[in-house]
Amino acid sequence: MDEMNKEIGTPEGSGKIQTAIGKVSLDDGVAVIEIDKKKLAHEQVRDHFSLLLGVSQQSGNIAMPVLMDMGDLEWIGIEARICTVEMMRPEWTRKMAVYYRNPVQWVVATFFVGIERPRVPMMITGDREEAIRWLKDPADVSNSFEGPAPSGSRPGGTVSAFAKVGLGDLSTRADVSEAMDELDAINTGLNMLAEELHAVSETRDKVEEEWTKNRELLESLVRERTAEVKEVNESLKLEIAIRKRAEERLERINAELNGFAHMVSHDLKNPLTVIDTAAEVVSRMVRPEKEKDASDVAELFTVIKRNIEKAGALIEDLLMLASAGQVPESLKDVDVGDIVRRVLEDRAELIARRGVSVTVDQHLGELPANETHLYQIFSNLVDNAIQHNHGKGLALTVNSLGPVEGGRRYTVCDNGVGIPEDEIDKVFIPFFKGAEGQTGIGLSIVEKIVKLYGGEILAFNDGGACFDFTIRGLDRG
Secondary structure (H helix, E strand, O other): HHHHHHHHHOOOOOEEEOOOEEEEEEEEEEEEEEEEEEEOOOOHHHHHHHHHHHHHHHHHOOOEEEEEOOOOOOOHHHHHHHHHHHHHHHOOEEEEEOOOHHHHHHHHHHHHHHHOOOHHHHHHHOHHEEEHHHHOOOOOOOEEEEOOOOOOOOHHHHHHHHHHHHHHOOOOOOOOOOOOOOHHHHHHHHHHHHHHHHHHHHHHHHHHOOOOOHHHHHHHHHHHHHHHHHHHHHHEEEEEHHHHHHHHHHHHHHHHHHHHHHEEEEEEEEHHHHHHHHHHHHHHHHHOOHHHHHHHHHHHHHHHHHHHHHHHHHHHHHHHHHHHHOOOHHHHHHHEHHHHHHHHHOOOOHHHHHHHHEOOOOOOOOOOOHHHHHHHHHHHHHHHHHHHHOOOOOOEEEEEEEEEOOEEEEEEEEOOOOOOOOOOOHHHOOOOOOHHHHOOHHHHHHHHHHHHHHEEEEEEOOOOEEEEEEEOOOOOO
């Protein structure tokens, strides 16, 4: 009480403090609330609880027995009744007795209690002294909702029926006499209302029961799914970590291989150049006396020259393979048709000599790419078709199958002997030469560049060798 006095500024020793609903005092360990309003609004009840909340926050547990004296109260609105139920919080109230002074207050009290079943022992009584004795007896915790003594009158029975309905006893029925007067009309209305409320209550109970089952089922499913998702997440985290380590290792290996390729190519190219030059000089210096010896020497120099050129081609291909997977420093919109025309112009003499018929789609489109990369793709595929087909009447087609998401799809096909079935799955493996192969690097370069551009390539036979591939433009950012 001292803490409550301090909270609202009431002088110590006055014995009572004023709250929004009335006066509060202590009576030998019992908190007495004397309501001094005829009607209670929920704002008044809310302000009263704000005071109690502030006191409890400062003082900790202030729970004690509470007597609520209804004073001159005539009405508590539904919102105020719902709000007033908070008075029965165990941290504020150990037991509560509601003291009514007339039948109206008795009915009001029953509806107040019936809003929500009390969480503390509860009494409704018209005897103030009995209420005080019950509150001070720690052993007596039984609920008691005693009404006024029966008057024997018909109105008394109606009041009693209303009070029972207020307490939640919806099976209650008021007596209807043969007089069929106004009071009987009230009793009939009450009975019908109780019946309606009983049906609503049963439906509500069934809904709540079903809702509780569904909630428990849902909570169980949520727990199961949460556990499953957690397990999947942990698995994904592990998989991502493993993949990241694999990608980092692959990047490191590729970097090392690229460096190795450049180093080996550079170290091999210089000696080959020297050998080629020396062979030319020696061929001029050597003058065999016999015609046969001259023929043998010329043949030897031809062999040396041919192998030097072969080694040089291998080195160039190795350098191209090493650089094929590198993201270019600059990109621009490249006309793919121009690239294909340049490839064919560079091989015009060979195409004419071999009698190759070439058909090129008029609309090959544009791609944001590096010109050298696109040139390497189409030049290697054209070379592959010409080198692997030695008969007459070779036909070569370059077609666009139209745009795809982020790029375009192409085919390069010939009408030659095709790819041996046991080699189709191996043609993109670096250094796999096959029966007619050269260095075994050309198609590996093609696949590496196509994948660099986010595409895919497929080799198959369809009246000859055919390569179906997609190229997607690289992001300029």
